[in-house]
Amino acid sequence: MAAREFWKRHENLYFALTNKKVLIGISIFTLMILLAIFGPALTPYSYDEFAGEGYLPPSKDHLFGTTLMGKDVFTRTVYGLRSTFAVGFIAGTIATLIGCIIGFLAGYYGKWIDEALMMITNIFLVFPLLALLIILAAYLPYRGIMTISIIVGMTAWPWTARAVRSQTLSIKNQGYVNLSRISGISVFRILREDIAANMFSYVFMVYILQFSGTILAAVGLEFLGLGPTQGVSLGLVMQNAVNWNAIQLGLWWWAILPGLVLTILVVSLYFINTGLDEVFNPRLREM
Amino acid sequence: MANQKQDSIMSIQNLTKVFKSGLFKPEVTVAVKDVSFEMRPGTILSLVGESGSGKTTIGKLILKLLQPTGGKILYKGKDITAIKDKEGLKEYYRRVQAIFQDPFSSFNPLYRVDRVFDMVFKSFLNEDNKEEKIYKALESVNLNPERILNKFPHQLSGGQLQRLLIARALLLDVDILVADELISMLDASTRIGVLNLLVELCKKNGMSVLFITHDLNLGYYVSDYTLIMYKGRLVERGSTRKVYENPIHPYTKMLFNSVPDIGKMWDRSKEFLPEQVVHDVRKFYKENQGRGFEEVEEEHGVLFSDTY
Ligand SMILES: Nc1ncnc2c1ncn2[C@@H]1O[C@H](COP(=O)(O)OP(=O)(O)OP(=O)(O)O)[C@@H](O)[C@H]1O
Ligand SMILES: [Mg+2]
DSSP states (O other): OHHHHHHHHTHHHHHHHTOHHHHHHHHHHHHHHHHHHHHHHHOSSOTTSBOSOSSOOSOSSSTTOBOTTOBBHHHHHHHHHHHHHHHHHHHHHHHHHHHHHHHHHHHHHOHHHHHHHHHHHHHHHHSOHHHHHHHHHHHOSSOOHHHHHHHHHHHHOHHHHHHHHHHHHHHHTSHHHHHHHHTTOOHHHIIIIIIIHHHHHHHHHHHHHHHHHHHHHHHHHHHTTOSOSSSOOHHHHHHHHHHTTTTTTTOHHHHHHHHHHHHHHHHHHHHHHHHHHHHHOHHHHTO | OHHHHHOOSEEEEEEEEEEEEOSSSOEEEEEEEEEEEEEOTTOEEEEEEOTTSSHHHHHHHHTTSSOOSEEEEEETTEEGGGOOSHHHHHHHHHHEEEEOSOTGGGSOTTSOTTHHHHHHHHHHSOOTTHHHHHHHHHHHTTOOHHHHTTOOGGGSOHHHHHHHHHHHHHHSOOSEEEEESTTTTSOHHHHHHHHHHHHHHHHHHTOEEEEEESOHHHHHHHOSEEEEEETTEEEEEEEHHHHHHSOOSHHHHHHHHTSOOTTSOOOGGGOOOHHHHHHHHHHHHHHTTTOOEEEEETTEEEEOOSOO
């Protein structure tokens, strides 16, 4: 009885945990996290060390093979995965936070606040960010993962702001908000119980999208040579591979395997997101 | 009756609401324009008009859920736009309440339906015998409390949710009740019960009801006064008997003509064509150019032209 009561209260959790897409997504995502955490302990090499002969295809000693100069690709990939998670987490959080705050203020207060904030958002949306990033990168000769994350996070928020704004607008105009108002409920309680609570699932999905979006944006930067100057990341591994013409030289493992890991990570987030969409949207759930 | 006429509890004066959106490409909707009427204790005022004519907007303006663009709303002689502080608002909502049009969106999906009662008890009522009072209110709208309380909104039907909102409003002994499409989702037998309850409360407690509806027969059945809205304008206003017996504005005439009579064949010639109405109204306004809203007899006014 108690268990039934629990699932009744946490219906969404129940649907989430019985949704195939969510389950698949979460499993893969968890595997990736475990790989990032324990991977470096599993390999005897360090990521910048010349671990053996160059040009070695995948084998027992070198799971993902070695690079032209003999660095271990698996080691570089798992360390890179760590940085990638860090970027997703930091940049995704920054972008989601800024986007939510701006979108919420614009949607809730409307009028000139809305006009002003949306103007800023639209400017950011159409501004040639790449140019900005190139200039920024040029002025920051030493760039760590943190710097990259902040740059990516600060530029990834506009679409979130727009999405959150329209979500806030639609919730604000719901009858239950009006009913709370005429029931003499404090503005703070309305914000918390009627608006924020109903936006939670939406913001959660936005966060997942930002997580994968910022990861890809960071990889893009790294690919252009604007990545971190210290450490290693998935984008950097792949950029090196491309710079050294790995594919043409027959070192497919150098470029393809890190790329595969990245793809699997992003796909797992996509699965979680579409699954959750069905969970939070009862109309999709019924099918 | 003559005495009641003087002490209006709420006075709507030249009320106007314009919705604007977009800074660079402004889109303007005139939802309500220059509407005036009085609400008196112990009377039901029905507000009739087609979809989009501004009925709900008037209700929301009265409830301070929207700010008027022009005009005034006086409650007991005081302008309600002056009410801004928390205590003042609470005081106002203690006396001015509503039942909203859409029962589905009136409940926060994350909470049990009991929340609507909890809120009014916390803000306005003495919590003694809370449960007993809720039970009584639910039973008066034909709901079985055991089967309704503790449920989530999506587990109840539209009619049940609507009756919950009615029960909520009944708990508060209010001066003014805005009832927006109050019984749209109820079946015939519950309808009569709820309507009779409303009339009884109104007469007994001296409540003033703004009864918003599409349904002319319903309006006739419950209301003392009738307001007819057309495209944001109040086109005819008066005691229900006078307006129904002697409609003057072409839109009002069309409304009465297009009500099908039970037992008679549907007369196609009476079918109502929107373009025809627009044309008739335009012609009427042109013929009466220079005239505005005029009283044609005691307690019966008509808008003769919208360009005065
Ligand atoms: N928040 C809003 N922003 C912009 N336009 C609005 C808003 N609310 C209402 N309107 C417009 O104002 C007009 C009047 O709307 P209102 O809801 O008052 O109509 P109504 O008479 O209640 O209609 P119905 O019978 O369908 O409920 C409509 O044209 C509507 O589109
Ligand atoms: Mg309406």
